[in-house]
Amino acid sequence: MKKFLVSCFFGWILFLHWIMLFANGENATLYYGQGCPHCAQVEEYLDKNKSSLPLKIIGKEVYQNKANAEEFNTVCSKEWIDLMERWVPFLYSEGQCFIGDTPIIQYLESKKQKEIPLSNQTGSTTEK
DSSP: OHHHHHHHHHHHHHHHHHHHHHHHOEEEEEEEOTTOHHHHHHHHHHHHHGGGOOEEEEEEEOSSOHHHHHHHHHHHHHTTOOGGGOOSSEEEETTEEEESHHHHHHHHHHHSOOOOOOSOTTSOOOOO
């Protein structure tokens, strides 16, 4: 009986974790600088494509916001990114770091929700 209760408890924990993970979607943090032209490219991309992205992207400005800059440096230190290689735009998503507009946009493109093509609109199938 004790093993059953422990199994149920851990099953319930896993179930709640799964619900929270998929109900909220994935989160990503975009560190950017006000006036940065590369950051503007990413922001423009996000404005055009946010409805097709399954990620909730949280933007944090680091040039003028000291707390965001400190958080950015903490993330970089945790990910072993050298001081001379820390620049914006910087996207942190799924435990991965993407630095620069092109790598960020390529990553976001790979995450876009793809439309499911209709293989046969009549409902019949043909096999050869």
